[in-house]
Amino acid sequence: MRMSLSKPLSVLAIPAFADNYLWLIHNGVNAAIVDPGDAGPVLDVLRERKLTLTAILLTHHHADHVGGVPGLLAQYEVPVYGPHNPAIRGITHPLREGDRLTVPGLGLALSVLEVPGHTLDHIAYVAADAGWLFCGDTLFAGGCGRLFEGTPAQMVESLAKLTSLPDHTAVYCAHEYTLSNLKFALEVEPENMALLTRIGVEQKKREQNQATVPTFIGLEKSTNPFLRYTEPAIMDRLTSVGRLATREAIPAFAALREWKNAYR
Numbered sequence: 001m002r003m004s005l006s007k008p009l010s011v012l013a014i015p016a017f018a019d020n021y022l023w024l025i026h027n028g029v030n031a032a033i034v035d036p037g038d039a040g041p042v043l044d045v046l047r048e049r050k051l052t053l054t055a056i057l058l059t060h061h062h063a064d065h066v067g068g069v070p071g072l073l074a075q076y077e078v079p080v081y082g083p084h085n086p087a088i089r090g091i092t093h094p095l096r097e098g099d100r101l102t103v104p105g106l107g108l109a110l111s112v113l114e115v116p117g118h119t120l121d122h123i124a125y126v127a128a129d130a131g132w133l134f135c136g137d138t139l140f141a142g143g144c145g146r147l148f149e150g151t152p153a154q155m156v157e158s159l160a161k162l163t164s165l166p167d168h169t170a171v172y173c174a175h176e177y178t179l180s181n182l183k184f185a186l187e188v189e190p191e192n193m194a195l196l197t198r199i200g201v202e203q204k205k206r207e208q209n210q211a212t213v214p215t216f217i218g219l220e221k222s223t224n225p226f227l228r229y230t231e232p233a234i235m236d237r238l239t240s241v242g243r244l245a246t247r248e249a250i251p252a253f254a255a256l257r258e259w260k261n262a263y264r
């Protein structure tokens with residue numbers, strides 16, 4: 001691990017597969033990778049930028065988030081942080097809600113949130129001082145993860161933990177799903193002016209082949225239907241399309257998630 005000539009920390013998106021982002025946190029000398037689904041593109045960036053890998057951080061067990069761990073460990077003997085899930089190979093530091101860690105080689109302080117819903121083992125990392133959130137497949141720009149393992153009530157609670165972070169928190173989610181998420185958001189909330197403005201902004205970014213993430217907690221709160229389902233206009237919309245018969249929050253969230261699953 002080289003400690004000399006380090007620069008302020010920054011976060012770099014490494015595209016992988018069709019639409020994943022692997023997040024590389026680095027200081028110009030050392031680097032930590034979040035959710036390396038594939039080792040190849042990470043090793044390429046480390047080589048190109050002459051960075052030394054000093055840690056691996058995992059959010060949940062899906063292959064597109066952990067598949068690159070063995071390939072990275074073959075080149076770098078580094079600690080692997082992740083959920084308490086024995087099914088994920090290579091984790092040296094299993095983490096729970098409230099745990100804190102300092103990323104080796106970077107000095108970055110992180111705290112851990114348990115955010116079940118997309119999977120039961122899902123955790124998120126908060127860098128409070130930097131104002132960064134690494135949330136895997138829990139919260140997306142304009143959407144949220146599918147409920148493969150958890151219940152709507154669990155996801156509601158998990159998303160509430162994330163939205164309790166300051167509005168300026170940068171949200172590093174793991175996929176570029178933004179435009180299709182916002183298309184659905186507009187179907188749900190056609191009168192939301194903040195949403196209409198955002199769609200124009202994000203479309204321009206994609207036309208220029210730019211990532212639409214990180215997003216920000218404040219922007220999500222004003223435009224993401226999965227954080228806004230208790231708004232009367234959204235409840236009315238869910239009722240008018242025959243998906244909701246109450247005014248309760250969790251059934252509304254569940255109805256919204258099911259509508260999105262069926263939406264093309």
Ligand SMILES: [Zn+2]
Binds near residue numbers: 060062118137
């Ligand atoms: Zn996943």
